[in-house]
């Protein structure tokens with residue numbers, strides 16, 4: 001690819017992006033979320049056949065219990081459809097359908113199952129040719145016990161209490177010690193079999209534990225200045241997290257640290273006490289993820305621009321209520337971002353002040369800075385794109401933002 005600038009149209013940017021990634025989403029015009037991922041195994045379904053599984057999950061794709069089910073569906077390569085449920089405004093039909101009124105729920109060949117553990121076990125029973133439970137009876141019994149324990153042993157609760165509990169130093173020390181004791185138990189459980197997983201192979205046990213622990217590993221450093229990753233007390237937990245993060249199915253379903261940490265701040269009101277974790281430099285430079293991020297932006301640019309106009313505050317810069325100049329400046333900077341994702345340092349960034357001389361239109365720069373800061377924090381993985389693409393997106397937005405002033 002040669003060096004480019006933003007004279008490219010959205011269609012041209014989209015074409016270049018699509019040549020560099022196979023990741024695609026379905027558009028859902030006027031709905032929330034505005035796009036949805038395509039299950040990687042949908043191609044296996046004969047034409048004009050409905051998928052055997054319908055998953056009801058949360059609109060924002062934050063729910064760790066839904067993540068468990070999605071992870072298993074991807075690992076087992078089961079084609080499925082998704083119905084998104086807005087947890088802030090649950091539809092009456094869902095309240096009537098699901099006794100707990102919670103997500104996830106699923107219809108497996110028309111039969112309703114709810115609660116992540118029940119769904120995972122029902123998928124095992126129905127789709128036994130891609131097993132995620134050991135066939136060996138003794139190991140199978142250990143697996144079932146570990147899955148039960150995940151619901152009852154309090155390790156997740158201890159983690160979230162430490163994350164969200166009171167700020168008093170003594171209480172925090174107690175909450176930290178309780179959580180560390182739970183992690184010690186997981187260390188021991190992980191030591192039982194050779195390899196990095198809980199059992200002799202990857203299994204439902206890993207699927208049940210990882211969504212919560214990955215979220216805690218992402219947010220405890222920021223909100224409690226406490227690190228699971230790299231902590232010498234938990235070598236097995238660290239090797240396990242690394243092994244899981246190498247699985248392609250997990251890369252499709254997981255959230256990224258920034259999505260979760262912004263959620264903690266925005267929705268739960270937690271105050272960060274440490275710096276955000278650095279964005280993974282390898283993922284930020286991976287072409288497949290950069291192209292996926294550019295593909296999302298180019299394919300969905302109208303929705304992105306409308307969202308920025310409505311929610312970022314940039315509209316306040318419109319003179320006499322004429323928003324067309326604001327819209328143009330937003331679009332210019334988003335194209336610059338897509339271009340930079342695709343062409344890296346070959347993209348001509350504006351570099352605001354060169355040789356002491358201002359190089360920018362101050363109005364456009366102000367709007368662009370707002371737009372970039374907004375989309376950087378607004379995108380949400382895996383709702384809008386994969387976690388890897390979200391990391392590449394945020395990293396590129398930082399770079400373009402840094403070029404403005």
Ligand SMILES: N[C@@H](CCC(=O)N[C@@H](CS)C(=O)NCC(=O)O)C(=O)O
Pocket residue numbers: 058062063064065087101102103104114115116117
């Ligand atoms: N034990 C359930 C927990 C499910 C759950 O707590 N889901 C949350 C989302 S993370 C929910 O539906 N919240 C909506 C509500 O509380 O009304 C499971 O494993 O599926």
